[in-house]
Amino acid sequence: MNYRKNCEGKTRTDGATSSVAAKSVSAKKPQSFFGERPLPAIEMAPRVLRYRSRRDFLLFGTGALAALAGGGFLLPQETLSRIGVRRNIDSPAKEWFLNRALRIDDDVAEALYSETRRVPTYTKSQITPLKNNYNGATPDPGYIPGWTLTLDGLASGLSISLDFRNLLTRFSVHEQITRLVCVEGWSAIAWWAGLRFDDLLRAYPPMSQAKWARLESSVNLDASGNRDPYFMSLDLATARHPQTLLATHFNGYPLTVDHGAPLRLLVPMKLGLKNVKAITGIMYVAEEPRDYWAERGYSRYDGI
């Protein structure tokens, strides 16, 4: 060990002061691997010590200032104005940087995803209440009788419109009791039934270059009740997962308007915000489509 060499060197040059350190080293009998070793002691010229301290303090000070500036730069404008910073420091660079970090996290989520992994299923006794978490106002149920689902970006090149009866008669119904996890942190276990997204993809295959689905709910409303279409991106790999349903039933009953009647997406391996309620259109596209919450600063892939 290097320090021992130092100590020995020192014992040669200076017997009096080094006896302590030398003793502490020699007191070290054969040690177990986990046994604590004495701290390496060395004799330093005061000049060198001063120089090194000065260097380390300068480095530390510079680093601290840089880190504080960097940290302050990354803080949300809302936080800064609360602590009295009036000037707007939001910049494209900051957005770019933080969104880049989000993309990395999305890439990690995508790497973790496995098509063969199933989300856990529960028993009916484990069902928990699920609140209506419409971000805006809940739509008026008036849209339900005339509801249709429009499919675009199909291999056939056609635009298909399906009504509720079409869906229920053409596809077999699957049930699952799974957990829905909200980005806010809460979760709920519910009993869902509906057709598999995969079955719809097989019945109406998307165009060959399609990698994404864009799901839209044109009946979505904002908080003051104005039209605010909800659109969401879903990778086709997740759409083909056998536990990805286009749900028609909730806890044994047809979906209520609160839960997205007549058809909602149930994709338990994504955050709740991907589980679009009252879907009115699905479009298959090659490039990643826009996403309602990604445009509001949330992540894009949202795999959990």
Place this chain on the structure above:
Amino acid sequence: MNRSAALPHGARSTSTLPEQPGVLVVRKHHFLVRWSHWLNVLILLGLILSGVSIYWASPIHQHKPDPNTGNTDVAADIGVWVCAHVPGLHHYSSPPDWIYNHMSLGPGILGLALRLHWFCAYLFMLNGVVYVAGLLGGGGWRSLLPRRTDVLGALRMFRYYVGFPFAKLACRKWPHPVFNTKYNALQRAAYFSVPVAGLLSVATGWAIHKPMQLLWLAALLGGYNAARVWHFWLMWVYILFVVPHVILVFADGWDTLRSMIVGWSTRVKRSEVVTHEL
């Protein structure tokens, strides 16, 4: 690992400058340990502030809605209580938000807080790797391992800290327990627990972040909801650690604080190396 990078001229400088009396120092903290230590101050602050902002969106500790306000959040109750009882806060504009306005990035910014939290979380994991590399490179990990005598040693230290203010007031001598290790038993317990807490925070964080793909991890921690509770309370480990840590570093003196910046300490004799710092 180039040890000589930290303190290179040890023996050589004394031989080239024989007249100048040398200063005997001990190498206390590896430079990677020092860097990760200070970086962690900011990263943890960022994680806690953004974490409380995230907590706002769906508090773990809730009760039945208050008949008057409809409030369910315990943290909001605390804010209301603070504003009602602390002088000067009676006219605070929104008492339920007091905690979030003062101890987080702010309420109502979930998306921004999540983005920062994950960014800080990746830094935290990287920093943890740097810290462990420093512990291994400098051999410092051995000083953190718990040992059989630690229960008794911790009790002695605890008795010392509790009695210290009274002894000072009574002008009585109150000798510091003697240890011939780098840290005393209480320090060791604290310095060992904090990295373990860091590891658990990372594990519970991943369990919350990816409860479906990392199902085994969430299950190991008692499920998704339990992982959230763990993750929240692990924050308190850092807070409860930092308060006495900072107080005792200042109580212990300049040498201890400086050693975390420059790496060396002039407290060479084993009995002197025993520090009061927790």
